[in-house]
Amino acid sequence: MRKNNSKKIEQSIGDRRIPGRGRRLSDKFNQIVLDNIPISLITINDGGYITSVNKYFENNSRIKDYHNHNIYKDKFFFEDNLADDYKKMLSGEKKIVRREHFYEKDSQGVGEDRYFKIIAVPYKDKDGHIEGAISMALDNTDAVISKNKLVELNKILEERVEQRTEELHNVNKELNKTLELKSIFMADVSHEFRTALTIMQCSLELIAKSEELKDDNLDLFRNISTEIKRVSGMLTDLALLAKPHSNITARLRFEKIDLNSLIANVCEKLRVVAAEKNITIEHKYAGKPAKIMGNIEDLEKLLTNLVRNAIKYNKENGWIKVWVAKAEDAFCLNVEDGGFGISELDLPHIFERFYRADKSRNRKEGGSGLGLAICKHIAEEHGGYIGVSSKPKVGTLFVVHLPVKFDNGYF
Ligand SMILES: Nc1ncnc2c1ncn2[C@@H]1O[C@H](COP(=O)(O)OP(=O)(O)OP(=O)(O)O)[C@@H](O)[C@H]1O
Ligand SMILES: [Mg+2]
Incomplete structure (x- = not known):
C-alpha cells in the first residue's frame, strides 16, 4: 500500500495549472465548479489516504487536517461498512460505490445525525492500474429529515x-x-x-x-x-x-324466482282492473328463462305497484307492456305505458315518500304517494335499483334492475 507522503498531491483539487500555458477556459470552469459546488469532493490513493479535497470539504468536514488521514480509520467510513466498499473498489472488485449513507452523531452524542448520498469512482494510471479514487458526498440531511x-x-x-x-x-x-x-x-x-x-x-x-x-x-x-x-x-x-336497510335480508326469505312467471301472475291479476278503463296489458315474453334470487312477496308488490300506476295514470283504451330484458349479471323488469306521462319537474321526486305528481288528477285517482318509495326500497333490498323515463302525454317506462344474485342471496 502506498503511503501518502508525496507533497505534490497534497493540494486542493483544482489547484493544478498547466505549466507555462496560463489558465484555459476549461481550467477556469473547473476551478469555479470545484470551489463552489456544495458537495464534498476528495481523492484518495489506493491505500485509503486522502490526497486532495475541495473547498466545501475543507469548510464543512470534521477532518481539519486531511494530510495523512486514512479513511479506513475514520468513524464516518465505519458506519454501514462503507470502508469495505471502498476497499473493494480500490482492489478492482467493485466498479463504483453508490450509497445512501447515514452518519450518526459521535460517541459523546455531539453533533447531528446526517445523511449523505455517496458516489465514488476509481481513477487509473496510464497503464490501467487503479491509482486511487474520487469520492463525492452530497449532504442530503434536509431532504431525508x-x-x-x-x-x-x-x-x-x-x-x-x-x-x-x-x-x-x-x-x-x-x-x-x-x-x-x-x-x-x-x-x-x-x-x-x-x-x-x-x-x-x-x-x-x-x-x-x-x-x-x-x-x-x-x-x-x-x-x-x-x-x-x-x-x-x-x-x-x-x-x-320503516324496515332498516341492514338486516333486511336476514329477515327476508330469498328463493329462486322466474321473473316471467311473476309477470304473468301479476298481469293476470290486474287485467280485471285494467278492463274497467279498457286498457290492454301485454306480457312480451321472449321465451327465455329469467331467474333471480329474490323475495317473491316483495317482488310481487313491486310489480303490482308499477302496473297499478300504469293503469291509474293511463287514459281509456290505453296500453301497457311488461317484459324482462337481460343485462350483464342482471335482469331488467320493464313496465311501459302510453299514459299521461310525468312532467320533468315532478320526475326527480316521484320516488320520495308521499310525493304525488299532477295533484288535480291524482285527487280523483286516490293513493298515498308511497307506492314508488316502496318499489325503490324493494329494488334496493335485492341489491338493485329502479329508473324511470317519461314524456308528458306520451307515456312512461319504469326499469327495475335486479342482479341475478348478490351477496345476500345465493343460487
Ligand atoms: N305510470 C305512471 N304514469 C304517470 N304518472 C305516474 C306513473 N307512476 C307514478 N306516477 C306519478 O308518480 C306519483 C307517485 O307514485 P306512487 O305510486 O308513489 O304514489 P301514488 O300512486 O300516488 O299512491 P300509492 O301510494 O297508492 O301508490 C303518482 O302520484 C303519479 O303522479
Ligand atoms: Mg302508486
Whole structure:
C-alpha cells in the first residue's frame, strides 16, 4: 500500500495549472465548479489516504487536517461498512460505490445525525492500474429529515383516520340499534292501529247488516269503509318502509324466482282492473328463462305497484307492456305505458315518500304517494335499483334492475 507522503498531491483539487500555458477556459470552469459546488469532493490513493479535497470539504468536514488521514480509520467510513466498499473498489472488485449513507452523531452524542448520498469512482494510471479514487458526498440531511417528518405525519394521520373510523363505526352501531328500535316501534304501533281499524271495519259491517241503511247513510258507510281500508293499507306500507336497510335480508326469505312467471301472475291479476278503463296489458315474453334470487312477496308488490300506476295514470283504451330484458349479471323488469306521462319537474321526486305528481288528477285517482318509495326500497333490498323515463302525454317506462344474485342471496 502506498503511503501518502508525496507533497505534490497534497493540494486542493483544482489547484493544478498547466505549466507555462496560463489558465484555459476549461481550467477556469473547473476551478469555479470545484470551489463552489456544495458537495464534498476528495481523492484518495489506493491505500485509503486522502490526497486532495475541495473547498466545501475543507469548510464543512470534521477532518481539519486531511494530510495523512486514512479513511479506513475514520468513524464516518465505519458506519454501514462503507470502508469495505471502498476497499473493494480500490482492489478492482467493485466498479463504483453508490450509497445512501447515514452518519450518526459521535460517541459523546455531539453533533447531528446526517445523511449523505455517496458516489465514488476509481481513477487509473496510464497503464490501467487503479491509482486511487474520487469520492463525492452530497449532504442530503434536509431532504431525508423532511421525508421522515412526512412519514411520521402520515403515520399520525393514519392513526387518526383509524381512530375516527372506529368512532364512526361505533356511532353507526348505535344508530343501527336506534333504527332497529324505531322500526320495531313502528311495526308495533302499525299493528295496534290496524287491529283497531279491523275492529272498526267489522263493527261497521255488522251495523250495516243489522240495520236497513238509507241511501245517504249507505254513502257515508262506503266512505268510512274506504277510508278505513286506505289508512290500513298506508300503515302496512309505512311499516314496510320503516324496515332498516341492514338486516333486511336476514329477515327476508330469498328463493329462486322466474321473473316471467311473476309477470304473468301479476298481469293476470290486474287485467280485471285494467278492463274497467279498457286498457290492454301485454306480457312480451321472449321465451327465455329469467331467474333471480329474490323475495317473491316483495317482488310481487313491486310489480303490482308499477302496473297499478300504469293503469291509474293511463287514459281509456290505453296500453301497457311488461317484459324482462337481460343485462350483464342482471335482469331488467320493464313496465311501459302510453299514459299521461310525468312532467320533468315532478320526475326527480316521484320516488320520495308521499310525493304525488299532477295533484288535480291524482285527487280523483286516490293513493298515498308511497307506492314508488316502496318499489325503490324493494329494488334496493335485492341489491338493485329502479329508473324511470317519461314524456308528458306520451307515456312512461319504469326499469327495475335486479342482479341475478348478490351477496345476500345465493343460487
Ligand atoms: N305510470 C305512471 N304514469 C304517470 N304518472 C305516474 C306513473 N307512476 C307514478 N306516477 C306519478 O308518480 C306519483 C307517485 O307514485 P306512487 O305510486 O308513489 O304514489 P301514488 O300512486 O300516488 O299512491 P300509492 O301510494 O297508492 O301508490 C303518482 O302520484 C303519479 O303522479
Ligand atoms: Mg302508486
